[in-house]
Amino acid sequence: MKQRFFVTGTDTDAGKTLVSSALLHLATASGKGTIGLKPVAAGCELIEGELRNADALALMAESSIELSYSQVNPIALEPPIAPHIAAVDAGVRISADRLQAYINGALMRKYDFALVEGAGGWRVPLNDRESLATLAQLLQFPVIVVVGMKLGCINHALLTVEAIRRDGLQIAGWVANTIDPEMSEFDRNLAWLTQVMPAPCLGVIPHLSEPLASEAAAHLDITLLD
Template identity: 45%
Template sequence: MIACFVTGTDTGVGKTLSSCALLHALARHHPRVVGMKPVASGAEPDGQGAWANEDTLALRAASTITVSPSLDNPILLPDPVSPHIAAERARMPVTLAPILQAYQTLREQADAIVVEGAGGWQAPLSEDLRIADLAVALQLPVVLVVGLRLGCLNHALLSADAIRASGLTLAGWICSRVDPTMLEPEANLAYLRQSIGAPLLADIAWQAQPDARTVRVQLPKEWQ
C-alpha cells in the first residue's frame, strides 16, 4: 500500500491541486486510489443534501473509489478559518484518534492514499496539536508543495528542515507557480532544485482554471 502526506509552504499554494495530480498519477499504477482530508475548515452544500469541504470534493473527484465521508474527511469544521479557531467556534475538538482510525480503515480499502494537510507544516489544529503532529502520527513520507512566489525560498527551506527534524522522509516536492507576475521564477526554481534535498515531482504552471489532469507528475519509483 502506497501513501503520502501533502503539506505546503503556506495556505493557498496549491496543495489540493497537487494532491489531485498525485492521485491521477498514482491511478495509472494502482486501481484503488483515494484522497483524504483529515481536517477541513469551511463547509458548503455537496449537492446531495449534506455538507462538504471544497478541497475534499476535489479529492473525491480525483479518486478512483468512493468511501464514506467519515473516512476521507473525518473532521469537517463549518467556518473557513484556521482549524483551531474553527474547532473552537464549533465546539468540535480536533483529536488524533478519529483521524488515525479513519486512515487505518482506508488502508484496508485502497492501494494508494494521498493525505492532504491544512495550511503549512506548523498550522495549528488545536491548542496542543499541529499539522506536523498529525503527519508524525501517521508516519507517512511527505510531499512539500512550494508556492513559487517572493519569499518562497525561506519558506521552502524552513519547511524542508522542519519535516526532516520531525523524523519523517521528505519524499519529494512540487513547484506550484501561484504568481504569474513573479520576477526570476526560473532562478528561484533552480536554487530550490539544488538546495531542497529532495526530488522535484512536478512543476505546475499557473492556470486561470486549474486542472490536475494536465499536471505531469514524476512519481518515485517505489510508488509506481
C-alpha cells in the first residue's frame, strides 16, 4: 500500500528536512520505492547556472526513485525569505493548485513511500489568498509534524496541531527534534508533548553536531506510520 505524507514544522528551522531525509533513509533501507518532494523552496544557490536548494538536494539523496531536480523542486527561489515575497520579487506565480499539479506529476511514478515537505510552518503564505496549508488540504495526505525542541515549543506545537485539525487533516505522527541543546527542562517538556499530542511520537532526535539523515534515522521508528 502506498504511503504519502505531508511534513510540516512548528517553525522555520524546526528540522523538517532532517526528519524527512531520515524517514526516506529508513524507507529506502527497507527496500521501498521512495520519493521526497520540496515543491517550493526559498533560499537557493546558483549551481551550474540553475537554482538549487540544499533541502531539496537532501531529499533527492535519500530517495530511491530518481527524479529530475525540477520535479522535486519546481519552484526554486533565490533569496532566503518568505516564499510569497520572493516569488513576487522574481515575477513567479505560486498557487496551491499549480503546486498540486507538479506533485501529482512527480507521483505518477511507481512508488511505495512519498513525502512532501513544506516550507517554514503550517500557515506560510503562497500568495495573497493561499498558504501551504491550502496545498496540504488539496493533497489530503496525513501530516507529520516536526517539533523544534526549544523554549516555547509546546505552544508552537499545540497551535500547529490545532490548525491542522481545523483544516480537516489527519496527523500521522510527530517528531521531537532537539534544536537547542541547552533547553531547560527538556524531559518535562517532552513528557507534556507526548501526553497531549494526538498522534504517536515517531522519535526524539538529539542535537547532532553534524545533522546527517543516517544518524537521525537511528532515533526514529517508521513502523509507527503503518
